[in-house]
Amino acid sequence: MSQLDLNAAVMPPPPGETQNLDNPPNGNGIMIGVYTTCIVIATTSVVLRTYSKFFLLKLGRIEDYLLVPTWGIFIAHCVFWLKMNGTTGNLVHIWDFRIGGLAPFYRNGFYGSLLYETVMMVLKPMILFEWMHIFASAGPRNYFNWACYILSTINVLTYFISIMIDATSCTPREYWWDQTIEGHCVDTKSLPIATAIINVILDVFILLLPQGIIWRLNMSRAKRASVSCVFFIGLISVTAATSRLALSVAYSTSVDVTYQFSQAGILIVLEMTFAILVFTSPHMPKPVSLLAQATSASLTRLIRTNSGSGSGHHSTSSRSRHYQDVDENGDSLPLPVLRSSKSSRSLPRRGGKNSVESEVQFAKPEMPGLP
Numbered sequence: 110m111s112q113l114d115l116n117a118a119v120m121p122p123p124p125g126e127t128q129n130l131d132n133p134p135n136g137n138g139i140m141i142g143v144y145t146t147c148i149v150i151a152t153t154s155v156v157l158r159t160y161s162k163f164f165l166l167k168l169g170r171i172e173d174y175l176l177v178p179t180w181g182i183f184i185a186h187c188v189f190w191l192k193m194n195g196t197t198g199n200l201v202h203i204w205d206f207r208i209g210g211l212a213p214f215y216r217n218g219f220y221g222s223l224l225y226e227t228v229m230m231v232l233k234p235m236i237l238f239e240w241m242h243i244f245a246s247a248g249p250r251n252y253f254n255w256a257c258y259i260l261s262t263i264n265v266l267t268y269f270i271s272i273m274i275d276a277t278s279c280t281p282r283e284y285w286w287d288q289t290i291e292g293h294c295v296d297t298k299s300l301p302i303a304t305a306i307i308n309v310i311l312d313v314f315i316l317l318l319p320q321g322i323i324w325r326l327n328m329s330r331a332k333r334a335s336v337s338c339v340f341f342i343g344l345i346s347v348t349a350a351t352s353r354l355a356l357s358v359a360y361s362t363s364v365d366v367t368y369q370f371s372q373a374g375i376l377i378v379l380e381m382t383f384a385i386l387v388f389t390s391p392h393m394p395k396p397v398s399l400l401a402q403a404t405s406a407s408l409t410r411l412i413r414t415n416s417g418s419g420s421g422h423h424s425t426s427s428r429s430r431h432y433q434d435v436d437e438n439g440d441s442l443p444l445p446v447l448r449s450s451k452s453s454r455s456l457p458r459r460g461g462k463n464s465v466e467s468e469v470q471f472a473k474p475e476m477p478g479l480p
Contacts (some may be wrong), residue, residue: 113289115209121365124418129205136200136371143375147382158389160477166392168277170242172235176388180233182228184382199371206367208289215286219372223272229308229384230268234261234357236315236388243391244322256318264311271304271446298361307356310345310370341392346383347375 122128126252155176162173193199196217197210206214237257244253279285284292353376360369 113208115289116207117300118204119206119208120204122202123364126202126204128289129201132279133198133201133205134263135194135198137194137198140191140194140199140371140374144378144390147185148187151180151183151385154386157400158392161289161392172238172388175231175235179228179231180296182224182231182461183385186221186224186228186381187378187386189224190216190219190378193221193371193374197367199374201371203367209332211367212287212289213315214367215370218293218374219286221277221374223275224429225381226268226272226275228381230265230272232381232384233311233315236384237261237318239388239391244319250260253318253322256314257425260314260318267304267307267311271300281446301357302361305350305357306423309350312343316343316347333458342383343387346387347384349380352376353380354419370434408470 110417118128118130137339159173159176163169190199193214196208237260239258241254252337276282276294279292281290281292284290284294305454353373356373356376356454360366360373363369
C-alpha cells in the first residue's frame with residue numbers, strides 16, 4: 110500500500126474520454142447553486158414555523174423543540190458536501206481523480222452521509238407526530254395514530270441500523286475513505302439499496318396516510334384540495350428518494366463511482382429540504398400573512414407621509430396668496446389665532462358681503478400599524 114504513487118490516476122479513461130488530472134471538469138457551480146437554494150428554502154421555512162409556534166401560538170411541542178437541532182444537522186451536512194468542492198471536485202469522473210485525491214473527497218462524503226441519515230431518522234417521526242396533532246380535532250383516530258407510531262418506529266430503526274453499520278463497517282474507520290492505508294471493511298454494497306427501498310416505501314405511506322382524513326373533513330372541496338396540496342409537497346421528496354434508489358442500484362455495479370456519489374448529494378439534499386417543507390408548511394401561512402400586512406402598512410404610511418408633505422407646502426402657498434389679496438384691497442386684518450387642532454375665522458370682505466372661511470389644520474400624528 111505504501112508503495113502506491115498517490116499522484117497517479119485512479120484508472121485510465123474509457124474509450125472516447127479524455128483524461129484531465131490537472132484541471133478536471135467539474136460541477137462545483139451546480140452543487141453550490143443547488144445547495145444554496147435548498148439552504149435558503151429550508152432556513153426560511155424553519156424560521157417561519159418557529160416564529161408561528163413559539164411567538165404567535167405559544168404552543169411548542171416536542172417536535173418543535175427538535176426542529177432547530179435537526180436544521181442544524183442539515184446545515185452540517187451541506188457544509189461537508191460543499192467542502193467536497195475543495196478536493197478534486199464534485200461531479201468529477203473517477204478517471205480524472207488522482208489516487209491521493211480520493212481520501213479527502215470521500216472523507217467529506219462519509220460524514221455528510223451520516224448526517225443525512227440522522228436528519229431523516231428524526232424528521233419523519235416529527236412529521237407523523239405533527240399530523241397526529243393536526244387531525245386530533247377531527248375526532249378519535251386510533252388507527253391513524255397507531256399507523257404513525259408504527260411508521261415512526263420502522264423509520265428510526267432503519268436509519269439507526271444503517272448509521273451504526275456505516276460508522277463501524279471499516280477498521281480502522283479511516284479505511285472507509287482512505288484505502289491507501291492498512292485496514293479492511295465489511296461488504297456493505299447492498300445496504301444503500303435496502304435502505305433506499307425502505308425509505309421510498311415509508312415516504313409513500315407517510316404521504317398517502319392523511320389523504321383519506323383530509324377528504325372526509327367537513328369543508329368545501331376547494332378547501333380540501335388546498336389542504337391536500339400542502340401535503341403533496343412531499344411528492345418532490347418521494348421523487349428524490351425514488352431517484353436515489355435507482356442511483357443506489359446503478360452505483361453498486363458502476364465504475365464511475367465518484368461522479369454518481371456527487372449525484373447522490375443533489376438527491377439527498379432535495380429530499381431533506383422538501384421533507385422539512387412538509388413539516389413546516391402547515392404553520393407557515395399565518396406568519397407570511399402577518400409579514401405581508403406589516404409590509405403593506407409600512408408602504409401605506411410612507412405614501413401618506415410623502416403625500417402629506419406635498420399638501421402642506423401647497424396649503425402654505427395658498428394662504429400666502431390669500432393674505433396678499435386682502436392687503437391689496439386695503440383692509441388691515443389681524444392674523445388668525447392658531448389653535449392646537451383646528452381653528453376657523455371669518456374674514457370680512459369689502460362691502461360687508463359674505464365672509465370667507467380661512468381654516469388652518471394641523472396634521473395628527475400617524476399611529477403605527479398593528480402587527
